[in-house]
Amino acid sequence: MKNVTGFLDATYLKTPQQAHITLEQNNDVVTELLHDAVKNNYKCVMLRPEYVESARRFLTENKSSVLVGTVIDFPEGTASLQEKLSEAQQAISKGADELDFVINYQAFKKGEIDLVQHQVKECTLLCLNHHKAVKWIIETAALSEKETIQLTSLIKNVVIRNFKETDYANVYIKSSTGFFKTENNLPNGATPRAIMLMLENATPLSVKASGGIKTLEQVLFYLQMGVKRIGTSSQKGIIAVNKV
Numbered sequence: 001m002k003n004v005t006g007f008l009d010a011t012y013l014k015t016p017q018q019a020h021i022t023l024e025q026n027n028d029v030v031t032e033l034l035h036d037a038v039k040n041n042y043k044c045v046m047l048r049p050e051y052v053e054s055a056r057r058f059l060t061e062n063k064s065s066v067l068v069g070t071v072i073d074f075p076e077g078t079a080s081l082q083e084k085l086s087e088a089q090q091a092i093s094k095g096a097d098e099l100d101f102v103i104n105y106q107a108f109k110k111g112e113i114d115l116v117q118h119q120v121k122e123c124t125l126l127c128l129n130h131h132k133a134v135k136w137i138i139e140t141a142a143l144s145e146k147e148t149i150q151l152t153s154l155i156k157n158v159v160i161r162n163f164k165e166t167d168y169a170n171v172y173i174k175s176s177t178g179f180f181k182t183e184n185n186l187p188n189g190a191t192p193r194a195i196m197l198m199l200e201n202a203t204p205l206s207v208k209a210s211g212g213i214k215t216l217e218q219v220l221f222y223l224q225m226g227v228k229r230i231g232t233s234s235q236k237g238i239i240a241v242n243k244v
Contacts, residue, residue, distance in 0.1 A: 056095030
């Protein structure tokens, strides 16, 4: 069976309020995740920006190759370009290796294409100039199939127009925040159909599937489809099955 740990972005992005726990308890969850990451050598830990500095310190002290990832303008994606850039610059200065930006999908849905393209270009430029990976979260649950195709293609085309082929490997298109509120209990994260549409329209960029991925079966399914990263907060259960 394929060893999946090297494809996993082990994720914890809840605030204490969202998790209904104290700040101290929330910090303990992050600490436990970091210990788990060192033990199992995940590809990346995805944490909120306020945890980047301590995560970088912990992983460095433990001589771990696990990358530190964080989210920018999360989960709404509606901040201005300057706010996105400022938050990203701060995360980079604190040791982030990978930055997952929420694209302004609401502006895209309103037809504000120039605004979205400009944000993608400038934020990607900032990350690549600092030799960081950038992932663009498009929030597929908020999009129609046509919009998923169009927004995936928009990101791809901005990257192709403005960056070198050697940069493509460091730019991903990501399905979901996992925090979008859907109606009627519809999936708010990765679905096979959405991921297929992304894969068909992202090349030469890679796709990260995230949101609602809880089982090894799902991970193997999406990897077989062709995604290069999996975002999940269920990594412990997934790898426990993977090791059996």
